[in-house]
Amino acid sequence: MTMKTTQRRAVTAAAVIALGLTVSACQTQSKAASGNPAEVSIMVGGLDKVIYLPAELTERLGYFKDQGLTVKLQSQPSGANAETALVAGQVDGVVGFYDHTIDLQTKGKCIRSVVQFANVPGEVEIVGKDAGITGAKDFAGKKLGITSPGSSTDFLTQYLAGKAGAATDEYTTVAAGAGATFIAALQNGGIDAGMTTDPTAQQIKEKGLGDVLLDMRTEEGTRAALGGLYPASSLYMDCDYVEKNPQTVQKLANALVKTLAFINTHSGQEIAQQMPGEYASGSGGAASYAAAIDASKGMFTATGVMDPDGAQNVLTVLSQFNPNVKGKAGTVDLGKTYTTEFASKATG
Numbered sequence: 001m002t003m004k005t006t007q008r009r010a011v012t013a014a015a016v017i018a019l020g021l022t023v024s025a026c027q028t029q030s031k032a033a034s035g036n037p038a039e040v041s042i043m044v045g046g047l048d049k050v051i052y053l054p055a056e057l058t059e060r061l062g063y064f065k066d067q068g069l070t071v072k073l074q075s076q077p078s079g080a081n082a083e084t085a086l087v088a089g090q091v092d093g094v095v096g097f098y099d100h101t102i103d104l105q106t107k108g109k110c111i112r113s114v115v116q117f118a119n120v121p122g123e124v125e126i127v128g129k130d131a132g133i134t135g136a137k138d139f140a141g142k143k144l145g146i147t148s149p150g151s152s153t154d155f156l157t158q159y160l161a162g163k164a165g166a167a168t169d170e171y172t173t174v175a176a177g178a179g180a181t182f183i184a185a186l187q188n189g190g191i192d193a194g195m196t197t198d199p200t201a202q203q204i205k206e207k208g209l210g211d212v213l214l215d216m217r218t219e220e221g222t223r224a225a226l227g228g229l230y231p232a233s234s235l236y237m238d239c240d241y242v243e244k245n246p247q248t249v250q251k252l253a254n255a256l257v258k259t260l261a262f263i264n265t266h267s268g269q270e271i272a273q274q275m276p277g278e279y280a281s282g283s284g285g286a287a288s289y290a291a292a293i294d295a296s297k298g299m300f301t302a303t304g305v306m307d308p309d310g311a312q313n314v315l316t317v318l319s320q321f322n323p324n325v326k327g328k329a330g331t332v333d334l335g336k337t338y339t340t341e342f343a344s345k346a347t348g
Helices: 004-031 050-061 079-087 100-103 152-163 180-187 200-207 219-226 237-242 244-266 268-272 277-281 286-299 307-318 339-348
Strands: 039-045 070-075 093-097 111-116 123-128 143-146 172-175 193-194 210-216 233-238
Touching: 039 050, 039 219, 050 070, 050 093, 050 233, 050 244, 050 286, 070 152, 079 093, 079 100, 079 233, 093 100, 093 152, 100 111, 100 152, 100 307, 111 237, 111 244, 111 339, 123 152, 123 200, 143 152, 143 180, 152 193, 152 219, 152 307, 172 307, 180 193, 180 200, 193 200, 200 210, 200 286, 210 219, 233 237, 244 339, 277 286
Parallel strands: 039 070, 039 093, 143 172, 143 193
Antiparallel strands: 093 233, 111 233, 123 193, 123 210
């Protein structure tokens, strides 16, 4: 897939979002009118991805139920698809990357992170063994895997390439998804490198198919790659829903922050034992899945509270290459893209 094809698909996605704005407003108002509902639908940009592990783990631990909530978790292969579902009014919330809230604000949509799972992306840039890539400076002329056009992996890939001097027309982005499709693309030469998360990264390591070039699962690696923290996985919701249903949002925050504390006090093996069996079987087995969790779980905060400097860095990064944000950084109100109110109460 050429860069032009990626741009066409991104335009199509933008059109879907634009068309969904009016529908979203009506449907969100209808949902919010019920007042603090006990049933909540949440779309996750990949339920089996370790970066979004708190969503399913909270359900499995019974913490949503303890709060009197019935939460319906749905899965989409990428955060961009989950974002579109929220804007179209199909779900009440999304577990995805915080950067989408900034992107959507430039399109006139108010979306707010209410619980921040991590202040780093949890992503790694993996390069094939024979790709001849020793740094982002070598991206020119290469095929780079992302989950989908308009996804956070797309955003970050463009930033890293641009920072190293590679223009968007000098490399090709390929929608490689995650898991088996990403691994096959790397193994079969469909991509030379790509951005992915655990457990995919752990499987690639164990199969000897590639090496980690950039590790954004840690604060140190994230600062080195992106110049600061980059708040990523979170629960974000329509601002109107948050304002009209504060009790429901607080209950969600209570449950999720309790899960973040669980993650920070348990091993990868103990966490893996709580998760659906198919997550381990699809990740190379129980030991591999537990190792994948251990490799990434350090990225999760214990409080669910946004790092304000990190939020500013996300805006800084997006304003350098995202066409929706570039030239508009001064008009973005970061205070409307996240709130610490609910997470702070949950930990306090």
